[in-house]
Amino acid sequence: MMSTEASAVALQDCAALWSVGEAPASDVVDAACDALVAGLDTPGLRILAACTRAEAACDVLDLLPPALGELGLVFYPFGSPEGVEPAARALARRVLAGRSAPWNLTFWSHKRGGSELPLLQRLAELDEQYTLLECSGRTVDEVDAEVTAMARRLAARP
Structure with missing residues (x-):
C-alpha cells in the first residue's frame, strides 16, 4: 500500500x-x-x-x-499554462520510476512546443535527437541517459 x-x-x-x-x-x-x-x-x-x-x-x-x-494540493484549471510544468514533473517522475520510456517525455515536450522553462525546451530538442540517431552518431542509450538526467532535475524542482 x-x-x-x-x-x-x-x-x-x-x-x-x-x-x-x-x-x-x-x-x-x-x-x-x-x-x-x-x-x-x-x-x-x-x-x-x-x-x-x-x-x-x-x-x-x-x-x-x-x-x-x-488536501492542501494545487488545482490547475483544464488547459491552463500553469499546469504545464507540474505535468512535466509528473511525466519525469514516471520516467524515473520506469513506468514510461524517456522518449515519451521528450515527445510530450516537443508536442507542447517546448516552453519558457529551459528544461522543457531542451527535452523538446532531445526529441529530435531520437529521430536523427543515424545522422548524429549518438545511440538511443546516450539520448536516454541525457533525458533521464534532465528528468531527475525536473522532478527535483519545487
Whole structure:
C-alpha cells in the first residue's frame, strides 16, 4: 500500500496531467480512490472517488478543486499554462520510476512546443535527437541517459 504522502503526490501528478489533457478524468477518480485506500480522507476526496467512469468526464472539473484544496494540493484549471510544468514533473517522475520510456517525455515536450522553462525546451530538442540517431552518431542509450538526467532535475524542482 502507498503511503499517504506518496498517494498525495500521485493524486497531484494525475490532476496536473489531467489539466493539460494527458490523463483522462477516470484516472483522476482512480487516483482519488488510491488516496482514500492509503489513508487520506476528506469529504471532497470521498465524493470524487465515488464517481463512476461515466460520471468522471463531466464531474471531475467541479469535484477536483475542492478535493485538492482540502488536501492542501494545487488545482490547475483544464488547459491552463500553469499546469504545464507540474505535468512535466509528473511525466519525469514516471520516467524515473520506469513506468514510461524517456522518449515519451521528450515527445510530450516537443508536442507542447517546448516552453519558457529551459528544461522543457531542451527535452523538446532531445526529441529530435531520437529521430536523427543515424545522422548524429549518438545511440538511443546516450539520448536516454541525457533525458533521464534532465528528468531527475525536473522532478527535483519545487
